[in-house]
């Protein structure tokens with residue numbers, strides 16, 4: 001079993017063990033000058049979530065088996081920031097840098113047809129990568145941000161993205177093969193080898209980026225979706241409880257208030273501008289919903305629910321008593 005990186009692994013050891021992880025560090029916003037400090041210390045200083053950093057580092061070094069059991073420890077937010085920074089790196093730095101080197105190496109100034117086609121092929125590829133990453137930035141990450149804010153969308157699942165998600169390294173592989181097998185350099189051969197080396201690295205980097213999305217990001221978002229779906233169920237249950245404790249409609253509450261103030265059915269009908277039959281229907285429904293059939297029982301319910309004030313009821317009762325004694 002490979003020795004996975006952990007909290008106490010020295011950051012400098014990780015870089016020496018797998019130099020390709022240097023790019024990962026910059027995407028997490030971790031600068032060089034790491035000294036002998038551990039992953040945990042460096043992440044704490046840089047404000048990076050350590051379990052997420054370790055999950056990505058182990059994934060890129062040892063594959064998805066290294067993180068399967070720790071998926072629930074991954075911060076979706078930190079992982080998404082990492083992926084956004086990676087997109088920015090490819091679109092703003094790495095792919096344009098390769099284009100500049102390619103332009104220099106294949107000597108398009110000579111109007112070599114193959115050289116011009118290679119450049120056109122590369123430009124087409126850059127456009128594809130841009131569309132792929134802009135879709136993720138604008139659609140998928142916006143969806144995940146809403147999930148992180150507690151908004152659960154029943155009509156979309158991260159699996160919908162996963163099913164459509166394709167690798168973006170194949171065309172680069174094709175370009176690399178065309179150059180290696182069919183392009184005879186007329187200019188500086190060293191420059192072409194130099195750019196080929198960059199294409200090899202970029203291809204591997206893009207492949208691992210897509211794998212990270214499929215095997216770490218998608219499952220981590222899936223866990224978040226499940227948690228929110230469960231919370232949604234709890235919320236529904238709570239709403240159901242509310243119905244049990246507060247089952248009366250606004251009109252029924254008005255009827256209760258009238259009854260506990262001592263009004264007759266006729267008085268309630270006149271007061272609420274409804275028919276006596278409607279009052280009787282409301283009373284029947286109130287009794288059924290509350291399972292309370294007496295005025296004294298309704299009075300307790302009305303006071304306990306805050307529908308009426310006990311002092312007001314006492315004053316009303318005193319007025320009625322005084323009136324009956326006249």
Ligand SMILES: [Fe+2]
Pocket residue numbers: 083087133136209213
């Ligand atoms: Fe991506």
Ligand SMILES: [Fe+2]
Pocket residue numbers: 132136165210213
């Ligand atoms: Fe992707």
